[in-house]
Each structure stands twice: as C-alpha cells, then as structure tokens.
Amino acid sequence: MRNIDEAVSYLLDMIREGRPILVISHYDADGLAAAAIMVKVLSDLEAPFHLKIWHQVDDIGLESISSLEGYGNVIFLDMGSGCKSSIVRKLKNWHILIVDHHEPEDVEVEGDVVEVNPHRHGIDGGIEISSSGLIYLVAKRLDSRYIRLSHLAIVGALADRQDKGDKHSLIGLNRFIVEEAVQSGIVKEELSLRLYGLRSKPLVKCLEQSIDPYLPGLTGNEIACYRFLKRIGIEPEVNGKLRMFSSLSKDEVKLLVTSLIKYLIDLGFPSKVAEDIIGYAYLINITSSSSPLHDAREFASLVNACGRLGKYGLAIALCLGDKEALEEAIKASNEYRSKLARYLNKVYRGDIVRDEGLFYCIEGDKAGIEEKIIGAIASIVSSSKLLPDDKPVVALALSRKGYLKVSARRGSRNDIDLNDIMKKAAEAVGGVGGGHQAAAGALIPAYAKEDFIKQVKLLMRGYRHG
Ligand SMILES: [Mn+2]
Numbered sequence: 001m002r003n004i005d006e007a008v009s010y011l012l013d014m015i016r017e018g019r020p021i022l023v024i025s026h027y028d029a030d031g032l033a034a035a036a037i038m039v040k041v042l043s044d045l046e047a048p049f050h051l052k053i054w055h056q057v058d059d060i061g062l063e064s065i066s067s068l069e070g071y072g073n074v075i076f077l078d079m080g081s082g083c084k085s086s087i088v089r090k091l092k093n094w095h096i097l098i099v100d101h102h103e104p105e106d107v108e109v110e111g112d113v114v115e116v117n118p119h120r121h122g123i124d125g126g127i128e129i130s131s132s133g134l135i136y137l138v139a140k141r142l143d144s145r146y147i148r149l150s151h152l153a154i155v156g157a158l159a160d161r162q163d164k165g166d167k168h169s170l171i172g173l174n175r176f177i178v179e180e181a182v183q184s185g186i187v188k189e190e191l192s193l194r195l196y197g198l199r200s201k202p203l204v205k206c207l208e209q210s211i212d213p214y215l216p217g218l219t220g221n222e223i224a225c226y227r228f229l230k231r232i233g234i235e236p237e238v239n240g241k242l243r244m245f246s247s248l249s250k251d252e253v254k255l256l257v258t259s260l261i262k263y264l265i266d267l268g269f270p271s272k273v274a275e276d277i278i279g280y281a282y283l284i285n286i287t288s289s290s291s292p293l294h295d296a297r298e299f300a301s302l303v304n305a306c307g308r309l310g311k312y313g314l315a316i317a318l319c320l321g322d323k324e325a326l327e328e329a330i331k332a333s334n335e336y337r338s339k340l341a342r343y344l345n346k347v348y349r350g351d352i353v354r355d356e357g358l359f360y361c362i363e364g365d366k367a368g369i370e371e372k373i374i375g376a377i378a379s380i381v382s383s384s385k386l387l388p389d390d391k392p393v394v395a396l397a398l399s400r401k402g403y404l405k406v407s408a409r410r411g412s413r414n415d416i417d418l419n420d421i422m423k424k425a426a427e428a429v430g431g432v433g434g435g436h437q438a439a440a441g442a443l444i445p446a447y448a449k450e451d452f453i454k455q456v457k458l459l460m461r462g463y464r465h466g
Contacts, residue, residue, distance in 0.1 A: 001141075003116050004134075007097060008141045010114040014073040014095055020048040021073040022065060024080075026131070027053050029159030029304035031078035032312065033132040033152045034099070036319030038077060040149065041139045053312040057083050062090035076100065078131035081117045084109050099134050101125030103436065118173065126436070127164045128172025132156025136177065150181035151284045151296060152319055158282065159300035161379065167191065168279030178282065187296070188283040193245070193257060194276070196301070196337070199283075200292040202242030203229065203256075209337050213277050214384040215260070216267055216348050220341030232259040246290075273385045292330060293318075302326075305333035308372055336373075343369055343377055348386055358460040360387055361453055362395035365446075371397045371405035375441070382409035392416060394456055396449065404449060406433065406442040408456075416463050425455035 014021055021042065025035035035051055042049045050071075054061055057079050065074065073095045080087055081100035088096065088111035096113040102125060104117045116134050118125040136153035139146040157163070157174045165171040169189075170178050181187035192198065194213060195206040207218050207225035218225050229236040234252050237243055248256065257278065264274035282296035283289075293299045306315035309332050317325035346352050346367055354361040362381065364374050374397035380386070382393045392410045399405040406426070410416045418440040426433030426442035429452045433442030444452050 003121065004137050004141050006114055007099065007116045007138050010095070010097055011075075011138065011142070014075075014097070015042075015045055015047040017073065017095070019070065019072045020050055021075060022068070022071050023049055023051045023075045023077065024054055024057075024061075024065075025051070025076075026078035027055055027307045027310075027312065028078070029300050029307055029315075030130045030132050030156040032303050032307050032315040033156040033159065033300075033319055034077040034130075034135045036316045037132060037135045037139055037146075037149050037152050038075065039316060040320060041142065041146070051316070053307075054079070057087065059086065059090070062087060066090050066092075066094075073097075077135060078102075081105065081115060081119075084113065084115060088113055099131060099138065101129055101131050101134060123173060126438075127162050129174055130156040130160045130162060132159075133174055133177055137173075147180065147184050148186065148286070150177055150184075150186050151282075151286065151299075153177050154181065154187060154282050154284075154296045155300045155303065155319070158297050159304055161383075163280070168194065168276075170280075170282075186285055188285060190281050190283060191278065192281045193253075193260075194279040194281070195245075197292065197295075197298055198245050198281075199294055200290055200298065201244075202236075203234075203245050203248075204236050204242055206245065209334075209341070211337060211340050211344065212380050212384050213264075214344055214348070214380060214386050215264070216386075218263075220338065220345050228259075228263070229256075232256070244290075268388075269385065291326075293326065301337075302329045302333045305329065305336040308336055308376075339373065340376060340380070343367065343373070344380060344386065347377070347381055353387065356394075356453065356457055358457060359392040359394050362393060364395055364397040365404055365449075369395075369397045371399045373397070374405055374407045378407040378409045379439070382411045392418070392460070394453070399443060402446050403431075404444050404446050404452075406444060406452070408435075408440050408442075410438050416460065421456060421459045425452055425459055428452075428455045 023038050025031040075097045077099050079100055080098040081102050081104040084105050085107055088109050098115040100117055104119050118129050133153040157170055163170055196209045197206050204225045208222045210219055226236050260277055261274045265271055284294055284296055287293045303315045306329050314325050314328055318329050352363045352367050374395050378393050378395040390412045392413050394408045397405045408418050408422055410418050417437045419435050419437050422433035422440040422442045426444050429444055429448035431442055431444030435441050
C-alpha cells in the first residue's frame with residue numbers, strides 16, 4: 001500500500017507539473033483494460049495525455065519517445081519492469097512511472113522513477129494481481145469513487161488467466177478487489193457452467209464457441225452441438241428460435257451439466273478435467289444481464305480479440321462503456337474465436353502434433369497458423385488437457401519471412417524452466433528466446449526448425465535427470 005501511495009503522489013506531481021503525460025501500455029487485454037482505467041482517471045483530472053499501445057518495450061521505441069518534444073512524463077503499464085534500467089538510461093530527465101506485474105529486473109536502478117510491482121513486495125504478480133488491478137488500486141487510492149472501475153481490474157486479471165484458485169476463482173490481491181466489488185454491488189461471484197457467452201448467446205452457440213474448456217467434437221461445429229442437445233433431451237430451439245441458457249428449467253440445467261461431464265469422461269478425459277466445466281463466473285451488475293459485457297470473462301475475451309486484431313481504440317472504448325464499440329468488438333471476437341476453434345480441432349485430431357517424448361511439438365507452421373494466435377493455442381492446449389498426458393507444449397507458427405515464432409507452456413511440469421530452455425535452444429540456432437518459467441517463447445530462423453526441436457529435447461532431458 002505504501003508503494004501505491006508513492007505512485008499516487010508521483011502521478012499528482014506529474015499532473016501538477018503540467019507537461020502532457022505519455023501513457024504506454026501493452027496490447028493484450030490486461031494492458032488495454034489498464035490503459036482504459038488510466039485514460040479515465042487522467043481525463044477526469046483534465047490532465048493532457050497521449051496513449052500509445054506497444055507490443056514490447058525496446059530500444060527503438062524508447063528512442064522514438066526520447067526525441068519527442070514537449071513531453072517529459074511517461075507512464076508504462078503492464079510492461080517496463082523487465083527493462084527498467086534501459087528505460088531510465090534512454091529517458092534521461094523524464095519522470096517515469098512503471099506499473100507492472102511482470103517479473104522485475106534484478107538490479108537496483110537510480111533515477112527519477114517510481115515502480116509499482118507486486119514481486120518487490122513478495123506478492124506473485126503471475127497469479128495474484130494484474131496490471132489493471134494495480135492501476136485500479138492507484139486510482140481508488142486517489143479517489144474512492146473509482147471503485148466503479150473495479151470490474152476492469154477483474155477483467156484484466158481474468159484476461160491474464162489469473163483465475164488459478166479453486167474452481168477458477170481469483171486469489172490474492174485480486175480476491176481483495178473482488179470482495180470489495182461484491183460488497184459495493186458492482187460484481188457478483190457465482191458458480192456456474194463455464195461456457196462462453198452463457199448469458200448472451202443461444203445455448204447452441206455457447207457450446208460451439210467453447211474453447212476453454214475445449215469440447216472435442218462440439219467446439220467449432222454448430223450442427224454437432226445442435227444434435228448433442230437433442231440427443232440428451234434438451235430442445236435446442238422453440239418456435240424456430242434458438243434457446244438461451246436462461247430459458248432452461250432447473251432439471252434441464254442439471255441434465256446439461258451431467259451430460260457434458262459424461263460426454264467428456266466417455267472421450268477419455270479424467271473426471272477432474274471433465275468437472276472443470278463448472279467454475280466461478282464474475283458477473284458485472286452495471287451491465288444488463290444479457291449483455292456480452294455482463295460476464296467478465298466474456299468481456300475480457302472481447303477486449304482480447306480487439307487487441308489481437310490491432311483495434312486498440314475500440315478496446316479502450318469498449319472498456320469505458322461505449323455502446324457503439326460493442327457491436328464491432330463482437331464481430332472481431334467471433335472471427336477470432338472461430339479461427340481458434342479451427343486450429344484447436346486440428347491439434348485434437350493430431351494433424352499437426354508431433355509427440356517428441358518429453359514434450360509435444362505443435363507444427364502450427366504447417367497449418368499456416370499466424371504468430372499472433374500461437375500463444376493462445378499453446379495456453380489452451382496446455383490448460384485444457386487437449387492432448388493425452390501432461391507434457392510441456394512447444395508450438396510453432398509462421399512469423400515474418402524466414403522466421404518461426406515459438407510459444408511454449410510447461411503445463412504441470414513444475415520442475416522445468418522454460419525461460420532457460422527457450423533462451424538456450426534459440427541462441428544455439430541463431431535465434432532469440434526467453435520469458436517466464438511456465439510460459440516462454442522464441443523467434444528462430446525457419447531453416448533451423450529441426451535443430452531447434454533437437455536442442456529443446458536435449459535441454460528438457462537435462463531437467464529429467466535433475
Ligand atoms: Mn498483464
């Protein structure tokens with residue numbers, strides 16, 4: 001909290017100083033939700049600002065802003081902690097605020113900089129708090145009325161898959177934010193079926209668009225979903241209109257839940273995985289109960305789709321409640337989800353999967369999977385047990401000409417450090433790599449693909465033998 005107070009007074013100093021503030025945030029949904037909170041606060045305070053959305057902080061970007069005239073205040077959101085020293089070095093004479101939940105650089109940095117980072121206080125930024133959550137705490141400290149933005153903190157946490165508590169609940173500092181939001185009536189926490197769009201779309205569509213959990217044979221196949229409902233004795237439509245989940249009777253809901261669990265168990269999923277279709281939903285009371293923005297996970301998914309498609313302005317507008325943004329965001333999201341479903345079906349059928357013994361290699365490059373989507377594929381494959389056995393997943397995608405993008409997730413193999421493996425394997429073949437222990441990536445020359453896979457295998461073997 002002292003760290004938050006420090007950020008608040010630093011921010012107020014920036015505003016008082018008068019020069020416009022440059023806000024730089026990450027293009028993923030947490031970064032965009034964080035940016036929306038910041039934009040709201042700065043507009044309310046009538047502080048001049050300019051927002052930029054970046055993929056990463058690098059020297060080229062830093063140089064481009066250091067040469068800007070008239071600026072001198074910068075706020076980094078959802079990035080910056082990992083390269084604080086180069087930020088301070090490149091932006092001499094700037095006032096710098098960093099609000100980030102990624103692993104910070106392990107060095108002491110002197111300069112005109114304030115950093116809010118949970119890792120520096122023994123809080124795990126990976127699962128306990130998002131950047132949206134951090135900037136929300138700053139905003140609320142500034143003015144307690146910003147509790148009305150608490151849903152955006154929850155959207156950011158869910159977007160970053162921080163729902164790692166029992167039955168997909170939020171934990172740590174996120175829990176604290178949820179409890180306050182619930183108390184003030186902004187959010188409701190409810191155990192329910194974890195299907196996408198449960199309250200906003202016809203039931204058939206919810207099954208068809210379910211990506212996490214992945215429902216083999218149903219995901220991405222509308223006709224199969226329709227038949228599934230008929231078969232278990234639930235009428236998918238009435239008077240030519242597809243039914244919503246909310247129209248089901250209590251008995252029908254029970255029937256749907258048990259049938260889905262049985263369906264997954266019959267396909268060979270362990271019962272624990274099958275029961276995973278039940279989990280906590282975070283419902284936002286300030287939106288209508290049939291709006292796609294009512295369920296915070298669906299909200300997060302819409303913001304994510306906008307970000308993946310480069311529609312940053314749309315994402316911010318959506319977060320700030322712009323009605324017109326919603327329709328366009330839904331279109332973007334549908335496009336994104338059907339693409340994901342198509343690729344996941346290829347993985348499930350084994351079309352593009354190579355069992356390398358110690359890990360699965362997903363050859364997305366063979367199916368033309370683009371680099372922007374490969375991280376999501378790797379995450380879903382590893383979290384939804386789409387492949388048998390729980391092995392790390394190393395997924396490949398096409399990148400710019402002559403290069404492959406690699407996205408790796410370790411699943412439940414807690415003993416493996418993927419940051420280390422991706423870094424070493426990529427460097428061995430003339431590429432670059434790194435990230436977190438549990439999730440990392442690389443960029444390698446396409447011709448070195450087989451060599452890279454061999455390097456990863458060697459390095460993983462090292463872990464197996466201690
Ligand atoms: Mn984040």
